[in-house]
Every structure is written in structure tokens, then in C-alpha cells.
Amino acid sequence: MAITLAVSVEVATFxxxxxxxxxxxxxxxxxxxxx
Known part of the structure; x- marks a missing residue:
């Protein structure tokens, strides 16, 4: 779950x-x- 959240934040920032x-x-x- 933490990895998915981190990826979501990265994508949103990009x-x-x-x-x-x-x-x-x-x-x-x-x-x-x-x-």
C-alpha cells in the first residue's frame, strides 16, 4: 500500500x-x- 501511495504521489506531481x-x-x- 505504501508503495502504491508513493507511486501515486510521484505521478500526481509529474x-x-x-x-x-x-x-x-x-x-x-x-x-x-x-x-
């Missing part, structure tokens, strides 16, 4: 980071690039 990266990419694509 999914959260991936979602944040995705939103960052979308926000960047909508932001005009004035470099």
Missing part, C-alpha cells in the same frame, strides 16, 4: 508539473514576443 509547463507554453504563445 502531472502537475506537466500541466504547469503546458499552461506556460500556451501563455507564452499568446504573449507577443518583443525581444
Amino acid at each position: 502531472a502537475n508539473v506537466a500541466t504547469q509547463e503546458l499552461f506556460a507554453d500556451v501563455a507564452a504563445s499568446f504573449t507577443p514576443k518583443n525581444q
Whole structure:
């Protein structure tokens, strides 16, 4: 049970980071690039 919980936490953390990266990419694509 403990191993399953640890894996679930790892997957949830990875999914959260991936979602944040995705939103960052979308926000960047909508932001005009004035470099």
C-alpha cells in the first residue's frame, strides 16, 4: 500500500508539473514576443 501511495504521489506531481509547463507554453504563445 505504501508503495502504491508513493507511486501515486510521484505521478500526481509529474502531472502537475506537466500541466504547469503546458499552461506556460500556451501563455507564452499568446504573449507577443518583443525581444
